[in-house]
């Protein structure tokens with residue numbers, strides 16, 4: 227399996243939407259064929275339309291607030307005593323995470339196609355929160371599907387969604403987490419696709435949703451590339467980009483602009499959720515060798531039993547708690563462009579403590595997974611290696627979990 | 641030899657009524673009981689759809705989900721499902737059986753092995769909810785070669801051009817989804833409009849047997865007597881759930897229901 231150069235990865239799928247001939251596709255009920263085709267032709271046209279790009283950039287700049295910061299973590303660098311540690315603080319973006327890019331683009335598309343309602347799934351609550359913000363901004367009605375377990379553990383984001391006027395619909399089936407929320411959202415779309423637009427919260431789902439999301443989050447690496455050039459005058463000779471991977475939208479967006487570099491120069495490290503260290507359950511299909519299967523309309527590596535039933539996952543971080551993974555990452559893994567590993571719940575918590583101890587930065591539990599691996603590996607790396615971690619979410623939403631696990635009050639000001 | 645599915649339609653036509661197609665989930669609420677249900681409802685139904693339960697069913701509403709989760713919880717596996725079909729086919733004058741499910745179950749089993757086991761178990765047709773045309777071309781050809789009907793789905797969102805291509809590639813039976821809905825949704829479109837769409841399909845493809853499904857219940861079934869066949873699923877699944885909750889025998893209650901359905905279209 228091979229990546230092509232100078233062609234955006236989102237456009238490297240075949241005519242059926244398969245990357246590398248086998249990841250992705252459109253395993254959807256007949257009813258969704260037409261709305262998906264409509265969205266495909268709309269997106270294919272608009273993604274090269276100067277006016278549309280201008281509009282996107284205007285909202286990204288004035289409303290989302292780009293660029294997000296690129297900062298050196300001096301204290302952490304000293305503490306670790308290896309590579310230089312930097313962070314791209316994507317949680318600076320309006321709403322507090324990268325999910326705002328995809329939500330904004332979907333609302334722009336929905337608006338143009340005359341849809342009045344937009345629906346979406348959410349795990350950590352960020353995708354839902356951002357969709358509710360963008361829907362409000364663009365005058366769309368909004369419905370968010372969220373697992374009952376996640377509603378319980380991510381209350382700050384649930385409150386934000388409701389404040390923005392969104393209907394938050396609890397999902398009680400299965401494990402009551404992200405996987406069930408996506409299923410329920412797709413069901414709602416099957417029944418209402420004539421009037422309603424759907425946003426999938428990550429680079430998962432039928433191929434068009436993978437592409438739109440990857441296109442939207444790529445803003446992150448466009449900014450980073452410029453910031454690296456400003457800072458170092460050139461793309462560093464040894465650059466390592468660490469990112470947590472749930473569905474894979476923030477990591478894909480963090481890497482996209484660097485695809486064509488040799489991996490010896492720019493290495494991508496994706497960190498999945500290993501779950502509690504004592505549990506067999508995890509949300510790390512790439513790390514633990516899960517087999518290819520179909521989930522939410524796409525072929526991908528996915529946790530499942532031998533019969534093909536999707537397996538329950540477990541992770542302290544709601545945003546990574548998903549049994550599958552973007553077809554884009556399956557492709558990057560098999561093409562050997564990116565490397566994937568996992569951090570356990572405990573390791574992520576530990577990393578959160580270290581980062582907040584040394585820096586004025588509060589990564590949520592998702593990016594704390596990436597920090598964990600970066601901290602471990604950076605120790606052994608040379609001083610001229612530039613390690614960048616995408617801090618793609620703010621920890622405030624995890625307040626309740628952090629207070630319970632760490633036994634002390636969450637303090638916003640460090 | 642005419643295949644059993646076509647024979648079932650032919651027989652119904654001779655009796656001047658639509659074929660009654662039932663849907664129950666394999667292993668609901670147990671392996672044994674789902675076989676008993678099949679046996680007893682086959683006294684009234686013409687074609688039996690047997691749902692292959694999946695735990696991430698993106699096109700199913702609450703009733704069928706409940707049945708599927710119940711069956712999985714009670715330990716149903718793919719090989720058990722084939723066995724249910726095999727055991728059912730041992731009874732005298734058994735009716736045609738169609739498996740309905742999601743592609744991942746077939747994919748994990750292996751397409752060729754799945755088809756082979758369908759053949760040896762007496763499965764006559766397959767409906768794969770999330771393997772639409774044209775993605776299903778290759779698989780449906782394999783089915784045809786093995787005398788298994790691959791049943792193409794059509795929906796109100798299917799364009800005329802698509803409709804033509806799909807029916808061209810279809811086998812003896814096609815399935816029209818009455819409205820934009822998951823299974824188990826209330827009929828939200830008038831029967832007249834549904835039948836209008838149905839006639840459009842029949843005009844393009846008069847020789848194929850076309851069934852209508854989604855939203856068909858005891859209440860609505862008699863409005864669709866003109867169709868070649870009618871599928872009732874969620875209401876039956878709901879009846880199984882209701883029976884279990886009231887500690888009654890689902891086998892008896894479900895056959896009563898199917899008997900009534902049959903009378904309404906006879």
Ligand SMILES: Cc1ncc(COP(=O)(O)O)c(C=O)c1O
Nearest residue numbers: 428472473474475476545592619
């Ligand atoms: C802060 C944060 N990071 C990461 C993720 C994981 O998703 P993805 O892999 O699509 O970036 C989420 C998902 O909710 C999230 O909220």
